[in-house]
Amino acid sequence: MKRHFSYFSAPVAMAAIAFSALTTACGSDDFKIKGEIYGADDQPVVLAKSDFHGRWVAIDSTRTSSNGSFSISRPAPAAPEIFRVEVDGRFIYVPIDSTETVTVTSSLDKFGSEFTLTGSQKAEALERFEKEVLALPAGVSPDSLESFKRNIFTKYMRDGQGSIVSYYILTKFVGDKALFDPQKDYKYFAAVANGFKQLRPDDPRTALLEKTTLDAQKLRNKGKGNAIQIEAEEIKVIDIELPDENGKNRKLSELVGNGKPTVVIFSLLTHPDSPALNLELSRLYSSLGGNVNFYHISLDPDQYTWRDAAKNLPWVTVFDPDGEYSTAALKYNVSDLPTYFVYSAQGELQARAANINELRKQLR
Numbered sequence: 001m002k003r004h005f006s007y008f009s010a011p012v013a014m015a016a017i018a019f020s021a022l023t024t025a026c027g028s029d030d031f032k033i034k035g036e037i038y039g040a041d042d043q044p045v046v047l048a049k050s051d052f053h054g055r056w057v058a059i060d061s062t063r064t065s066s067n068g069s070f071s072i073s074r075p076a077p078a079a080p081e082i083f084r085v086e087v088d089g090r091f092i093y094v095p096i097d098s099t100e101t102v103t104v105t106s107s108l109d110k111f112g113s114e115f116t117l118t119g120s121q122k123a124e125a126l127e128r129f130e131k132e133v134l135a136l137p138a139g140v141s142p143d144s145l146e147s148f149k150r151n152i153f154t155k156y157m158r159d160g161q162g163s164i165v166s167y168y169i170l171t172k173f174v175g176d177k178a179l180f181d182p183q184k185d186y187k188y189f190a191a192v193a194n195g196f197k198q199l200r201p202d203d204p205r206t207a208l209l210e211k212t213t214l215d216a217q218k219l220r221n222k223g224k225g226n227a228i229q230i231e232a233e234e235i236k237v238i239d240i241e242l243p244d245e246n247g248k249n250r251k252l253s254e255l256v257g258n259g260k261p262t263v264v265i266f267s268l269l270t271h272p273d274s275p276a277l278n279l280e281l282s283r284l285y286s287s288l289g290g291n292v293n294f295y296h297i298s299l300d301p302d303q304y305t306w307r308d309a310a311k312n313l314p315w316v317t318v319f320d321p322d323g324e325y326s327t328a329a330l331k332y333n334v335s336d337l338p339t340y341f342v343y344s345a346q347g348e349l350q351a352r353a354a355n356i357n358e359l360r361k362q363l364r
Helices: 013-023 121-134 142-157 164-170 186-199 204-224 274-287 303-310 327-331 356-362
Strands: 030-038 044-050 056-063 069-075 081-087 090-096 101-107 115-118 241-243 249-251 262-267 293-298 316-319 339-343 349-353
Touching: 030 081, 030 090, 044 069, 056 069, 081 164, 090 101, 090 115, 090 121, 090 164, 115 121, 121 142, 121 164, 142 164, 142 186, 164 186, 164 204, 186 204, 204 327, 241 316, 262 274, 274 356, 293 303, 303 316, 339 356, 349 356
Parallel strands: 030 101, 262 293, 293 316
Antiparallel strands: 030 069, 044 056, 044 081, 081 090, 101 115, 241 249, 262 339, 339 349
16 A cells, blocks of 8 residues: 655645654755735645656645735755745746745736746746746647747747756646657757756756657657667666665665666655555565665654664665755655665666555566
């Protein structure tokens, strides 16, 4: 059974916020999203953070004052992020690079459709893009849509220089369909990937953009019967290096591709459900007779309690001190805990599993 730990579970916003409060130190390196929502008197405002596929994680909340004003401050992200402000089931998206202050102005009855963003060039660019998307006719023709995408690329992405806005546009859905399809629009993905590679080589989205582009090229060339030509170096291992319970740094790449499958596990070892989960993992690990590697990443807020839980496990366990803001979790697009990833014996990332039963099937 899948256990939805509060760490990344979007429906339980207040639990996520409580966890965040345990892991966030007070300081001045904050960004701020503030604003005024006309007609919103004592209205809930929820701030959420995006992952790589349009899913959202609630990280904070507040209420508007009697005149509709609100303000939320959070620690500056390690890499640029897209945040979402939710009011009455409608959304406005806000890009944040570092410690800027972005102001949102709207009204309660038209929140999400009529608004302004000020405070940064990226915020203002995203506002313009969103309004262009909202203006698209419902039955837009394929030719008109292609022209629209070319125009969007020219305006917001071609000179984006690794901008989070470019990444957001690539993952934008219009209705139930992606605006940019990696298979048909791989040239746009490639252009944005190049910008990220040159200017944000350490951003976890860089590797994902490159991989998306390479996968699309492979399928395109395969469909044409052509030999595959890859300009960039193919990415096999999304590497992680973190300390184990003895303080020794352990790299995932040291395990992957050594002739055994490798399972990457993201979880909270100090969660009440973890003992039962670890028992299931131990049974699976033992049943494979040493023919598998486990690399177990814990996002716990308390390193000392984690160490007590980790020292009795027979596989590699590492601690991520970034907790809620884990770069490793960002790289792997983790939105629920626990989550499992399987590398083949040859070192190819081949599967993602949401529970033990799925993981067991992948390892057969």
